[in-house]
Amino acid sequence: MNHRDVPVNSxxxxxxxxxRLGRSLGIDLLSxxxxxxxxDCIYCQLGSTLYPLVERREFVxxxxxxxxxxxxxxxxxxxxxxxxxxxxxxAANLGQAISIVKSTLHLxxxxxxxxxxxxxxxxxxxxxxxxxxxxxVDAPEEELFRRVNRPFGGYSLDEILQGLKLFRGNYQxxxxxxxxxxxxxxxxxxxxxxxxxGLSPDEVQLNTPLRPCGVEPLSPPEMAAIKEEFxxxxxxxxxxxxxxxxxxxxxxxxxxxxPEP
Numbered sequence: 001m002n003h004r005d006v007p008v009n010s011x012x013x014x015x016x017x018x019x020r021l022g023r024s025l026g027i028d029l030l031s032x033x034x035x036x037x038x039x040d041c042i043y044c045q046l047g048s049t050l051y052p053l054v055e056r057r058e059f060v061x062x063x064x065x066x067x068x069x070x071x072x073x074x075x076x077x078x079x080x081x082x083x084x085x086x087x088x089x090x091a092a093n094l095g096q097a098i099s100i101v102k103s104t105l106h107l108x109x110x111x112x113x114x115x116x117x118x119x120x121x122x123x124x125x126x127x128x129x130x131x132x133x134x135x136x137v138d139a140p141e142e143e144l145f146r147r148v149n150r151p152f153g154g155y156s157l158d159e160i161l162q163g164l165k166l167f168r169g170n171y172q173x174x175x176x177x178x179x180x181x182x183x184x185x186x187x188x189x190x191x192x193x194x195x196x197x198g199l200s201p202d203e204v205q206l207n208t209p210l211r212p213c214g215v216e217p218l219s220p221p222e223m224a225a226i227k228e229e230f231x232x233x234x235x236x237x238x239x240x241x242x243x244x245x246x247x248x249x250x251x252x253x254x255x256x257x258x259p260e261p
Contacts, residue, residue, distance in 0.1 A: 082110070137178075
């Protein structure tokens with residue numbers, strides 16, 4: 001099937017419980033029938049990337065976004081979170097969609113990004129409109145980056161880190177750096193902590209894949225040992241974080257696999 005012909009599904013889903021964001025109303029600006037991403041991470045709960053992509057395009061119209069948001073106006077949630085079946089910054093209308101969410105739902109906006117397009121000025125400009133940006137870094141050097149994140153061309157790890165530093169320098173919201181640890185990168189915790197320190201985040205989120213995927217999660221003692229290397233930073237670790245006990249308000253979660261925002 002040609003990528004442009006992929007059927008579009010509903011944009012808004014949840015709220016769902018998030019260990020990072022509480023009650024999180026998901027917004028999926030891609031809404032394709034399989035994962036559309038610039039990476040094919042070894043730990044992704046969505047499985048393999050069906051539609052590799054490194055250039056931005058519009059997947060869902062702003063009219064559809066606004067109509068679906070208006071249908072859930074007044075919903076109780078802690079955040080409206082751009083996540084979904086791939087990398088949100090691939091959506092060329094992300095910045096406009098963030099503005100629509102704020103004016104329609106009056107909720108703080110979070111964006112979860114794999115950081116792959118951070119070298120782009122237009123992406124950094126769009127993300128600047130969010131209240132919280134959770135940006136991923138999973139490796140301290142290029143070879144490991146390619147083993148863990150398996151990027152489809154695009155930018156090198158060094159270019160991505162430079163883009164993150166440029167973003168941090170101008171961003172007025174809350175920046176969290178998420179680091180996913182699995183067997184292949186767990187011994188690089190000290191180097192990862194050095195990278196996190198250099199990015200000056202408001203928070204570091206230490207994660208390991210607790211949902212079914214292609215690799216095994218690390219144990220609580222392993223994650224506790226990793227956390228010790230981040231002692232000079234504000235850290236949230238997945239095994240220690242509370243998860244709100246809520247039930248999705250609609251059937252989207254059972255109809256299609258969506259990631260936890």
